[in-house]
Amino acid sequence: MTSSRMRLLRAGQTWGGGRARLACVLSVVVAVTGVLSGCASIPTSGGPNHVSDIDTDATGGYIITPAGPASGDSQEEILRGFIDAGTGFSNDYAVAREYLTSDLKSTWDPSASVLVYDGQPTISIGQDGKADVSVSVGASIDQDGHLTETSTNADVKQTFTLVQVSGEWRIASAPDGVAIIRPRFSLIYTQQTLYFYDPDFAFRVPDVRWIANTPWAATRLVQLLLKGPSSWLAKGTVATAVPDGTQLAVDTISTSSSVTTVELSSQALTADARGRQLMLLQLQATLSGLSTVSKVQISVNDTVVPISDLGSDAPITNPSPQAARLIVDDGESLAYLSDDGTTEKIAGLADAISQLPLTSFTIRGSTAAGTTAQGLWIATGDADAPTQLTQSSSSGVSIDPHGYVWAVVGQRVKVFGPDGSETSVAQSWLGDDVISAKLSRDGTRLAILARNGSRVSVLVSGLVRDKEGKPSELVQPLTLTTLDRGASAIVWSSDQDVAILASAGNASTVTVMTVGGESTTKTSTAKAIAMTAGSGEDSIRLLLESGEVFAPRGSSWLQVATGISAIGYSW
Amino acid sequence: MRVGPRRWRFASIGNLWRSSLQVRTVVITVLLTSMAIAVFGAVAALSISQDLFSSRLNQVLSVSNRAIAEAQSSLSASAATDTASIQELMNKVLSDIEGTTTSQKVALLRSEKASFGYTQDITSGGLGLDDLPKSLRAAVRENSTGLWWESVDIGGDPAIIVGAGLTVQVAGLHEVYVVFDLSGEAQTLAYVQQILYVGGIALALLLSAIMLGVVTLVIRPVRAVASTSRMFAGGDLAQRIDVRGEDELAVLATSFNQMAESIQSQIIQLETLSTMQQRFVSDVSHELRTPLTTIRLASDMIFDGREQLDPSYKRAVELLHNQVDRFELLLGDLLEISRFDAGAATLSATKFELKALAKRIVSSFLPLAAERGSELTLRAPRPKCLVTADERRIERIVRNLIANAIEHGDGGQIEVWIGANRSAVSVAVRDHGVGIAAVDQSRVFDRFWRADSSRKRTIGGTGLGLSIAAEDTLLHHGALEVWSKPGEGSCFRLTIPRTPDGQITTSPLGLPPTSPSPQTSSIILPKTWREESGHDK
Known part of the structure; x- marks a missing residue:
């Protein structure tokens, strides 16, 4: 009996232990379930979490951070610091402004000009806080990015006034604009090209500007483009597809996923379909000089304007002689000269002028023109014999896209219509001292070498035409530079570069200048009497008195043909 | 008073638990499946919520990254230098961020490093500056590169705020915060959880019902087997299934x-x-x-x-x-x-006094005990020990026990104890002889068994004495138990109910009885037959 009770008791205990265990398991499960379902909600708290850096599209460009003024700086140190701070264009030249008094800070305009100087500025501190700073300026850039080279460095003197503010020297008066030493200028500033069109929208016309390579370079370029062409190209020389009054909606251009969106004001929508296509092309061409821009779209009121591609209808960029074939007059006939020295006689139109003692010639479409010491001849269509247009000594003939023949006749620029009649073009600023002139291939600009006292000016003038395309006026030119006497010929080597041949003694030099940009000079071996250029510097050919033709090979010149009396490029 | 029925109910539930395999199986099944479903449901809800949150977070971060990168790109390319055009720029950046992120709530705030006088704090969509957590602003101010995000509660809805620094030309460092509403995710989660709850409960109920059905199906024949075997065990050998x-x-x-x-x-x-x-x-x-x-x-x-x-x-x-x-x-x-x-x-029960019987028997054995050198004592309580039993059989049992004790007592002291309680009376005979080995203790009641086969029977026992005593005890529904330790002697204790149809709850004497005890209050010294007062005071 006792044992049975015992057994019963033990069973109870066993069961009691099981119940305890079960309760334990149950409570654990309930707790786990509770915790899990507690977590099963969208969180509404928890500290801040950091994720990797934002992958911003590269904006490119340089940011130079100059040092601000230190306490106790002398007047000279303040001036040098201020001049050095001309490179710190971040935050609208915030560092340079630190050198200024608070009054000048708000009125000083750093964008007025950029002086590119060589060497160290000379500083002389005078009485009453006046200080003269003299720098040797090699080039200057105006507000709109036009670069003017000074052929021989000129010292520019600028006057500053310094006052003490709370015991520290600050600049109280300073000329607008900044000065940058050349090595830093070369790093920061780049040559960019704005593109406009000729009035017929057949060609793109470049307008070279210099801008700082900053993250907002694209914005600046578009702002310049919207502002319009340079003054020497204005007045109808070139056209823009951007409707009047169009501005950037916001002073920035955003690039995301390698698409650059140009947000324009609503005036942009006044352009018709072709106008919008041309406007987009203009923007694309202008921004293509920046490595950060690959695709451009126009947006108005936050909406991307759908613009289809122009395709083959697009205006031609950098028009160049057809197939870049050099034509030579070997005394008997005109022939194509290949790079390997073989010649190929040209039949037809070329034969009409080939019998003349040509000094220069050109063939464009169905028109061939040539100059001799006795005059200017023209042959059109399938004419057997050329027509003589003038009996004065002529040189530097060119034919424009409308068929007008341009040549320097007796030290004046003369224009003859396709019918052979002389067309008067207003050129009041240009006298009887033209050495050489050449019309650009797009027919918008005339490059001129003109005597200017003891020196020779290199000029580029915009050409105004009437509605029919008849040339009417050469506008006030852009002076690229002035050269020593000896410059004898000027040709276009591309749509924005001219090449100038100058001789001194028995040697000649070829200088290639970018219109609105810098120049490079090549020396030749012997004195050249004529020069022609196709597309690019490598296509420049020199003709020597000996009848040899030279072509550039690297930095030297190489003879490519002999027994030649005239050279030119075919169109 | 309230404990009683409750305890009874518990007892009855416990009883049901113990006795019904069906109840146990169903209850355990319901419990375990409920737990499994609950755990599964909780895990599912958790993973769904995490997935909902993390996918939304990824989307939010990716779109914020894009928006803020675009904004920064716009700001970096800005040529604006005067207040008006900078304000226009900021307006455009704000609307661009709103457009890209499709968030109605964007804040464009000046940081401590912002230049004076160009910009102001702008928020859109009714976003208050207080809605932005201070911790997030502090983090953005501390490290303005990259994105920061934080989970917040805006107007009772969960939301993610993404923050970053924006550098504005001329105007300096600004902070941008974009609020992304997550109430849609919260609703989806609530809906999913509801489905999980309802589905889980329905599943548990369904499983329980299935389990109940299956167990009933299985348990019915088992019950038939159980009832048949119970009847079979009860002696109805003709029972079959x-x-x-x-x-x-x-x-x-x-x-x-x-x-x-x-x-x-x-x-x-x-x-x-x-x-x-x-x-x-x-x-x-x-x-x-x-x-x-x-x-x-x-x-x-x-x-x-x-x-x-x-x-x-x-x-x-x-x-x-x-x-x-x-x-x-x-x-x-x-x-x-x-x-x-x-x-x-058969039992011919009469009512008699156990002490008197014991005295008589003990006194009759005194000479024999003296002859063997054993001292025989009787220890009995003072009250009368009235019992209704077959006196002849009880006497035979006690005589047998005493004779055995004298024979195996080896001349040591022999005590005869009498004990009584409400339900039973008891007689125990204790000797101090050699004792019985543990292995033999279960065999002492076997017929003709002797502990040491070489020992001679001296008192003339037949070898059936203890067997007969055991049978007599059984006839009384009593218990005859043995205790022995080799070297310390043995003790036989007879316990019988007070009446033949009575029940024994406990035996009034210990096995072996210990003295003195409150029950054993008087000691009878056989030599003088004088009753002596013991422990009663």
């Missing part, structure tokens, strides 16, 4: 039936055999009785005249006489045993 089908339960029923068949036949066989043996013993005893009477008469005659015999015969006659006595005793015992075996033994 109906066999249906060919499944495992049918096999069980068939096996049970075969086992029952086999047990029934063996029991009948054994019963027959046993009855035959009993009858044989009974018959033999009866048959031996008549010749033994004759032998006894003749032996008595010869014994009475033994003085006239030759001394050598005289010795033989004495031996004969003794052995005839012994034979007679043995025969008597055998007859008694056979009566028990035949179930012919």
Whole structure:
């Protein structure tokens, strides 16, 4: 009996232990379930979490951070610091402004000009806080990015006034604009090209500007483009597809996923379909000089304007002689000269002028023109014999896209219509001292070498035409530079570069200048009497008195043909 | 008062739990499946919520990254230097961020490093500056590169705020915050959780119902087997189970039936055999009785005249006489045993006083004990120990126990204890002899068993004494228990209910009894027959 009770008791205990265990398991499960379902909600708290850096599209460009003024700086140190701070264009030249008094800070305009100087500025501190700073300026850039080279460095003197503010020297008066030493200028500033069109929208016309390579370079370029062409190209020389009054909606251009969106004001929508296509092309061409821009779209009121591609209808960029074939007059006939020295006689139109003692010639479409010491001849269509247009000594003939023949006749620029009649073009600023002139291939600009006292000016003038395309006026030119006497010929080597041949003694030099940009000079071996250029510097050919033709090979010149009396490029 | 019924209910539930496999299975199934479903549901809800959140977060971060990168790109490319155009720029950046992120709530704030006078804090969509967590602003101010985000509660809805620094030309460092609403995700999650809850409960209920059905199906034949085997165990050997089908339960029923068949036949066989043996013993005893009477008469005659015999015969006659006595005793015992075996033994219960009986028996054994050098004492409580039992059988039991104690007591002290309580009376006989080995203790009540086969029976026991005592005790529904330790002696304790149909709750004496105890309040010293006061005060 006792044992049975015992057994019963033990069973109870066993069961009691099981119940305890079960309760334990149950409570654990309930707790786990509770915790899990507690977590099963969208969180509404928890500290801040950091994720990797934002992958911003590269904006490119340089940011130079100059040092601000230190306490106790002398007047000279303040001036040098201020001049050095001309490179710190971040935050609208915030560092340079630190050198200024608070009054000048708000009125000083750093964008007025950029002086590119060589060497160290000379500083002389005078009485009453006046200080003269003299720098040797090699080039200057105006507000709109036009670069003017000074052929021989000129010292520019600028006057500053310094006052003490709370015991520290600050600049109280300073000329607008900044000065940058050349090595830093070369790093920061780049040559960019704005593109406009000729009035017929057949060609793109470049307008070279210099801008700082900053993250907002694209914005600046578009702002310049919207502002319009340079003054020497204005007045109808070139056209823009951007409707009047169009501005950037916001002073920035955003690039995301390698698409650059140009947000324009609503005036942009006044352009018709072709106008919008041309406007987009203009923007694309202008921004293509920046490595950060690959695709451009126009947006108005936050909406991307759908613009289809122009395709083959697009205006031609950098028009160049057809197939870049050099034509030579070997005394008997005109022939194509290949790079390997073989010649190929040209039949037809070329034969009409080939019998003349040509000094220069050109063939464009169905028109061939040539100059001799006795005059200017023209042959059109399938004419057997050329027509003589003038009996004065002529040189530097060119034919424009409308068929007008341009040549320097007796030290004046003369224009003859396709019918052979002389067309008067207003050129009041240009006298009887033209050495050489050449019309650009797009027919918008005339490059001129003109005597200017003891020196020779290199000029580029915009050409105004009437509605029919008849040339009417050469506008006030852009002076690229002035050269020593000896410059004898000027040709276009591309749509924005001219090449100038100058001789001194028995040697000649070829200088290639970018219109609105810098120049490079090549020396030749012997004195050249004529020069022609196709597309690019490598296509420049020199003709020597000996009848040899030279072509550039690297930095030297190489003879490519002999027994030649005239050279030119075919169109 | 309230505890009673409640405890009863618990007891009844516990009872049900213990007794019903069905209840246990169903309850355990419901509990375990509920737990499994709950855990599964919780895990599912958790992973769904995490997935909802993380996918939204990824989307939010990716779109914020794009928006802020675009904004920064716009700002970096800005050529604006005057207040008006910078304000226009900021407006455009704000609307661009709103457009890209499709968030209505954007804040464009000045940081501590912003230049004075160009910009102001702008927020859109009713976003208050207080809605932006201070921790997030502090983090953005500390590290303005990259994105920061934080989970917040805006107007009771969960939201993510993404923050970053924006560098504005001329105007300096600004902070941008974009709020992304997550209430849609929260609603989806709530809906999913609701489905999980309802589905989980429905599943648990369904499983329970299925389990109940299945268990009922299985338990029914098991119950049939259980009830049949209970009846079988209760002696109804003809009980069999109906066999249906060919499944495992049918096999069980068939096996049970075969086992029952086999047990029934063996029991009948054994019963027959046993009855035959009993009858044989009974018959033999009866048959031996008549010749033994004759032998006894003749032996008595010869014994009475033994003085006239030759001394050598005289010795033989004495031996004969003794052995005839012994034979007679043995025969008597055998007859008694056979009566028990035949179930012919009946209880003729009378009411008597146990102490008086014990005194009588003890005093009768005093000479024998003295002869063996044992001191025989009786220890009994003072109150009368009235009991309704078969006095003759009780006396026989006690005599047997005392005789055994004297024989095996090795001259040591022998105590006879009397004890009584409300339900039972008890007599215990304790000796201090050699004791009985543990292995032998279970065999002391076997017929003709002797602890040491080499020992001679000196008091003339037949070897059936303890067996008969055990049978007598059984007849009284009592208990005869033995305690022994080798070297310390043995103790036999007889416990019988006060009335033949009574129940024993506990025995009034310990095994072995210890003295003094509150119950054993008086000690009887046999030599003087004086009752002595013990522990009562």
